[in-house]
Amino acid sequence: xxTVVNVALPKGRLGEKVYNMFKAAGYECPAIEEVNRKLVxxxxxxxxxxxxxxxxxxAIYVERGAADIGVAGKDILLExxxxxxxxxxxxxxKCRMAVAAKQDFADSRESTLRVATKFPYIAQCFYxxxxxxxxxINLNGSxxxxxxxxxxxxxxxxxxTGSTLKANGLVVVEDIVPIxxxxxxxxAGYKFKNGLIRNIVEKMAExxxx
Amino acid sequence: xxxxxxxxxxxxxxxxxxxxYSRYKMSRFEEYDLYVNNKDFLVSDEVITxxxxxxxxxxxxxxxTLSIIKNAPxxxxxxxxxxxxxxxxxxxxxxxxxxxxxxxxLECIGDLGGYEIxxxxxxxxxxxxxxxxxxxxxxSHMGLISxxxxxxxxxQKGVESASQYLQSKNSHELTAMCIDEGIDEKEIKKLNALxxxxxxxxxxxxxxxxxxxxxxxxxxxxELVLLCEILEKCGFGDRISIDFSVGNDxxxxxxxxxxxxxxxxxxxxxxxxxxxxxxxKMGRKSKAIGFAVYTDMLERLENKSVSPLDAxxxxxxxxxxxxxxxSEGFAKDGSVLVTASLPExxxxxxxxxxxxxxVTLIEDRS
Numbered sequence: 124x125x126t127v128v129n130v131a132l133p134k135g136r137l138g139e140k141v142y143n144m145f146k147a148a149g150y151e152c153p154a155i156e157e158v159n160r161k162l163v164x165x166x167x168x169x170x171x172x173x174x175x176x177x178x179x180x181x182a183i184y185v186e187r188g189a190a191d192i193g194v195a196g197k198d199i200l201l202e203x204x205x206x207x208x209x210x211x212x213x214x215x216x217k218c219r220m221a222v223a224a225k226q227d228f229a230d231s232r233e234s235t236l237r238v239a240t241k242f243p244y245i246a247q248c249f250y251x252x253x254x255x256x257x258x259x260i261n262l263n264g265s266x267x268x269x270x271x272x273x274x275x276x277x278x279x280x281x282x283x284t285g286s287t288l289k290a291n292g293l294v295v296v297e298d299i300v301p302i303x304x305x306x307x308x309x310x311a312g313y314k315f316k317n318g319l320i321r322n323i324v325e326k327m328a329e330x331x332x333x
Numbered sequence: 334x335x336x337x338x339x340x341x342x343x344x345x346x347x348x349x350x351x352x353x354y355s356r357y358k359m360s361r362f363e364e365y366d367l368y369v370n371n372k373d374f375l376v377s378d379e380v381i382t383x384x385x386x387x388x389x390x391x392x393x394x395x396x397x398t399l400s401i402i403k404n405a406p407x408x409x410x411x412x413x414x415x416x417x418x419x420x421x422x423x424x425x426x427x428x429x430x431x432x433x434x435x436x437x438x439l440e441c442i443g444d445l446g447g448y449e450i451x452x453x454x455x456x457x458x459x460x461x462x463x464x465x466x467x468x469x470x471x472x473s474h475m476g477l478i479s480x481x482x483x484x485x486x487x488x489q490k491g492v493e494s495a496s497q498y499l500q501s502k503n504s505h506e507l508t509a510m511c512i513d514e515g516i517d518e519k520e521i522k523k524l525n526a527l528x529x530x531x532x533x534x535x536x537x538x539x540x541x542x543x544x545x546x547x548x549x550x551x552x553x554x555x556e557l558v559l560l561c562e563i564l565e566k567c568g569f570g571d572r573i574s575i576d577f578s579v580g581n582d583x584x585x586x587x588x589x590x591x592x593x594x595x596x597x598x599x600x601x602x603x604x605x606x607x608x609x610x611x612x613x614k615m616g617r618k619s620k621a622i623g624f625a626v627y628t629d630m631l632e633r634l635e636n637k638s639v640s641p642l643d644a645x646x647x648x649x650x651x652x653x654x655x656x657x658x659x660s661e662g663f664a665k666d667g668s669v670l671v672t673a674s675l676p677e678x679x680x681x682x683x684x685x686x687x688x689x690x691x692v693t694l695i696e697d698r699s
Contacts, residue, residue, distance in 0.1 A: 188599025206600065208578065212505040310601065311594045314469045314574075317532065 127170050128319050131185060131193035133178035137216045137304060141194045148326035170319055191312035192320060197302045198281055202242045208313055210324050211306035214331050218283040220245060220299040225270050226292055239269030240279040249299050267291045338631040342418055344463045345437050349416040354439050357415035359400050365390040367399050374585050374611055379424045381431055393422040398440060398623060405442040407617045412443030440623035450589060451563045453622045457591055457603055458569045460626055465595035470572060473579040475586040477553035484547050485520040500580045504528045527577040534561035537575040560589060585611040602630050641680035643667030648687040655690045
């Protein structure tokens with residue numbers, strides 16, 4: 124059986140950009156561009172097989188070996204800490220993880236800080252370093268709502284352009300870490316499909332916009 | 334039929350005994366103190382604890398190595414070679430509950446020299462060969478990594494992050510951090526070489542050699558060269574590679590470290606190294622090297638389909654001595670299930686009915 128590299132792509136706009144990057148690097152797959160209901164797309168000649176998964180699941184597919192490589196945001200890698208290789212910064216999907224609050228917010232150390240977030244681990248680590256006592260409020264969406272309704276004092280979330288924050292009267296108080304899409308690889312897959320994966324990484328590196 | 338993990342455990346035990354390692358059996362519980370003092374050495378720092386009847390805080394063992402060290406002799410000239418096959422209790426990242434995991438491994442503790450180190454690495458390679466035809470042993474050297482990190486001029490915090498970046502082959506963030514800390518370009522190149530060069534030992538060694546300048550770096554590389562030569566001579570030349578992403582905690586590991594992979598499993602099945610620093614931390618003078626094989630992972634390679642029973646005999650109306658006689662006859666030639674009702678989800682080849690001292694075939698699927 125011919126060895127094929129399995130690639131987990133994140134569904135959505137970023138994923139399409141990432142696929143175009145693979146295509147430009149010489150790993151096109153015509154089937155993926157057709158409109159159909161298929162889930163897995165293969166180009167045997169190029170020894171590559173793509174599938175779309177939920178962006179936050181890419182790291183799981185790669186860590187557990189269902190995919191050999193994949194593209195995941197640094198936010199996901201920091202939050203879930205999968206045991207994978209992080210081979211390349213694709214320099215796309217750029218944004219930052221930041222603390223935001225209402226414009227009139229001033230942090231006083233007198234009370235526990237209530238933090239609403241989708242990224243409890245990142246938030247906890249950030250405030251642990253400052254020895255700040257916090258109460259994490261785990262939300263799954265519309266994080267910006269939390270400070271407006273008094274559910275939390277601040278939020279820890281991804282900020283792209285800042286327009287959602289601005290429209291809701293919120294401002295960035297502190298930056299935590301810059302985020303971008305990363306090419307990750309399963310550690311065992313990298314050993315057994317080393318030549319193929321190294322070639323992909325090399326060609327993808329040429330496509331990264333500096 | 335033995336399952337793959339059971340077969341592996343037997344084969345490994347035989348291998349280790351052949352080299353004079355003796356079985357180390359330990360109790361299920363250990364004082365919690367032992368683990369709390371060496372938390373970072375454990376794969377996960379969560380431990381199941383409970384108080385025993387005298388009020389001592391005990392733990393269900395999450396690790397075997399610490400217990401072996403605790404009880405090992407610390408006398409010059411003496412070496413203890415042991416292997417174990419024990420259940421440990423751990424939480425894996427991303428999982429919320431504890432799991433009982435079967436772990437096999439060996440430890441060589443005491444007044445170690447080059448021979449013992451080579452023997453343990455060789456046994457690691459042989460262990461993998463027993464488990465699978467397609468395997469790889471990645472070898473790295475913590476002495477080399479720590480010397481390079483120390484000589485680079487990175488801050489203490491920087492060294493810790495750099496060690497993480499090496500483990501994930503993350504050269505973009507490693508470079509960015511070094512530039513941030515104002516590290517010399519030549520040193521950055523050296524650190525990146527640990528990521529860039531991996532694979533076939535000879536080519537990695539040849540590429541690294543001209544970059545190394547400090548005595549400790551060269552000594553560590555020479556140790557690696559010697560080790561690879563030995564493994565090559567023993568026929569493992571195409572099964573080993575040098576890969577510095579096989580790093581481990583700088584606080585505990587000092588010399589050679591290694592990780593074994595077999596095809597079909599997404600993570601390393603064997604992991605080990607020389608951990609003199611842990612012994613030093615525990616107030617001992619001796620050295621130690623060892624490894625663990627996570628045999629429970631082999632379950633993933635098992636064929637999930639259930640093999641069909643050769644015969645199923647349906648019977649009614651109470652106990653009958655004749656039925657035992659008949660089932661004994663069937664059991665001689667194959668598997669037989671005697672039951673009053675047809676079991677669900679249990680494939681079979683032939684179905685019989687037992688009535689009045691006789692069996693009749695009612696269905697043949699074979």
